[in-house]
Amino acid sequence: MIAAALKRFFLAPSDGTMLAALRVVVGTAIFVECLVLFPHLDGLYGQYGYLQTHLMDALAGATIPGALARMGVSAESFSTLIHGLFFVQLVTALGFALGFQTKLLNWVLLFTQIFFINSGWISSYGFGRYLHNLVFLMAFFPVNRRFSLDLLRRGRPFPAEPRLTLGKRLVQIFLLMTYVDAGLSKASGTDWWNGNAIWRALMAGEFQRFDMQWLAAYPGLLLFLCWTTVIFEGFYIIGYWIPRVRFLWVLAIIGMHLGIAIMMKLTLFGLTMAAVNAAVFLVPLLRKREVAA
Amino acid sequence: MKRRLLVPLVTAAIVFHFAVLAWGMLEPDNSKPIPYLSQAKLWYTRLTGAGAGFGFFSPNIGNEVRVRFEIKRKDGTIEHLTLQDLGNEETNARVGNMIRLIAKSFDKDKVVRSLAASFAAYIFHSRPDAESVKLTTVVYHLPDHRSFNAGAEAFEKQIYSATFEVDHR
Numbered sequence: 001m002i003a004a005a006l007k008r009f010f011l012a013p014s015d016g017t018m019l020a021a022l023r024v025v026v027g028t029a030i031f032v033e034c035l036v037l038f039p040h041l042d043g044l045y046g047q048y049g050y051l052q053t054h055l056m057d058a059l060a061g062a063t064i065p066g067a068l069a070r071m072g073v074s075a076e077s078f079s080t081l082i083h084g085l086f087f088v089q090l091v092t093a094l095g096f097a098l099g100f101q102t103k104l105l106n107w108v109l110l111f112t113q114i115f116f117i118n119s120g121w122i123s124s125y126g127f128g129r130y131l132h133n134l135v136f137l138m139a140f141f142p143v144n145r146r147f148s149l150d151l152l153r154r155g156r157p158f159p160a161e162p163r164l165t166l167g168k169r170l171v172q173i174f175l176l177m178t179y180v181d182a183g184l185s186k187a188s189g190t191d192w193w194n195g196n197a198i199w200r201a202l203m204a205g206e207f208q209r210f211d212m213q214w215l216a217a218y219p220g221l222l223l224f225l226c227w228t229t230v231i232f233e234g235f236y237i238i239g240y241w242i243p244r245v246r247f248l249w250v251l252a253i254i255g256m257h258l259g260i261a262i263m264m265k266l267t268l269f270g271l272t273m274a275a276v277n278a279a280v281f282l283v284p285l286l287r288k289r290e291v292a293a
Numbered sequence: 294m295k296r297r298l299l300v301p302l303v304t305a306a307i308v309f310h311f312a313v314l315a316w317g318m319l320e321p322d323n324s325k326p327i328p329y330l331s332q333a334k335l336w337y338t339r340l341t342g343a344g345a346g347f348g349f350f351s352p353n354i355g356n357e358v359r360v361r362f363e364i365k366r367k368d369g370t371i372e373h374l375t376l377q378d379l380g381n382e383e384t385n386a387r388v389g390n391m392i393r394l395i396a397k398s399f400d401k402d403k404v405v406r407s408l409a410a411s412f413a414a415y416i417f418h419s420r421p422d423a424e425s426v427k428l429t430t431v432v433y434h435l436p437d438h439r440s441f442n443a444g445a446e447a448f449e450k451q452i453y454s455a456t457f458e459v460d461h462r
Contacts, residue, residue, distance in 0.1 A: 036383045043415065044384060050376065050391055052411045059394065059404070061335065118339050122394065123387045126349050132342030133314075170307065174314065178347040181318035185348025192351070199438040200354035206377065206389045216442040265382045 016145030027097025099148020141167030183234020195222030
């Protein structure tokens with residue numbers, strides 16, 4: 001009975017809507033990221049950027065700029081290389097979002113992601129980590145079954161397949177695991193239990209968008225925001241599978257990310273994570289209701 | 294035959310990948326590396342993304358480290374700026390990571406000096422007419438919300454300062 005349930009959970013044929021929605025989100029996010037970072041590539045990844053190559057190698061282990069520098073590649077040549085590859089990533093991300101030659105572009109995107117992550121390990125943050133993981137997972141499954149130029153060119157719908165469900169489940173499990181990690185990490189500190197975490201996050205200069213000093217007069221609100229963040233993140237892996245609460249739980253997580261995008265200078269990260277959650281968790285729920293109707 | 298091998302192989306690959314994911318999430322920051330295994334995991338992380346943690350703004354949010362530059366130009370003018378002034382929101386999220394390295398390496402003089410020199414060199418590159426660049430690192434101490442509400446004020450404490458000059462020899 002358990003085996004049958006697991007087989008149904010992972011391998012019941014589906015139409016790939018979730019994976020396709022995720023493809024659009026991830027492709028668009030990488031495209032926008034490329035546009036925003038393009039003028040600053042030398043600073044972030046260059047051999048003589050904010051952190052010089054030999055220093056980056058010493059602090060974070062071997063990097064691609066360091067390896068190329070040891071092979072005699074000059075800073076100027078490396079700059080040309082990274083600008084060229086970044087342009088490739090920009091165009092690839094756009095094509096991937098549109099669902100054109102999707103399988104090929106998925107692997108090209110994975111290659112460029114690997115190149116840039118390993119050119120500036122310290123020049124990346126959680127946003128890049130999520131995208132890297134998602135691009136890798138998507139490379140093994142068809143993500144062009146809906147909302148794609150590949151579908152338009154084919155002229156007829158793709159059939160439902162078990163591997164589309166497997167891909168969907170693996171992406172869902174990956175994301176839920178990251179939220180468990182986020183929730184547990186927060187719960188292990190004191191700031192998230194005494195309300196200071198939200199206070200510090202909103203007042204930290206590097207992320208501060210608005211003057212939030214008034215929040216200090218509302219400790220109850222700070223406690224509420226901190227505790228709900230820890231609970232919703234940490235128990236997302238359980239909440240999503242409870243029919244009565246799953247829809248609201250997903251909306252709460254999306255709301256949290258939209259809050260980050262609006263209140264903190266992490267706009268692209270916040271908007272992308274809200275969209276990723278919508279694609280991975282909301283779309284299947286809405287699709288289920290649509291099919292049931 | 295091929296199909297019979299495919300299912301267990303795919304299953305094993307999936308289990309392996311998610312095991313590395315879980316390892317990266319559960320591993321404490323200060324854990325001792327395991328010879329060969331940690332290096333193999335690092336390379337797997339660099340290729341796939343799996344193996345890194347996702348505990349952002351946790352377990353606590355430390356005091357903010359700020360890096361400021363005072364740039365003296367050949368014509369005598371002085372400019373004040375931060376690394377964040379040179380970029381946009383997305384680059385600044387990444388620059389924040391780099392600056393936190395200074396805070397983590399606070400007790401290692403050579404590392405702090407190298408980081409400072411690297412940042413200063415970038416400032417010189419962005420300001421070719423600069424004669425000297427003074428880097429100052431401060432920690433911004435924000436009181437907790439209850440103390441702030443009771444009247445405590447935020448303050449900055451300098452933890453490092455260095456001046457870099459153009460060598461005209």
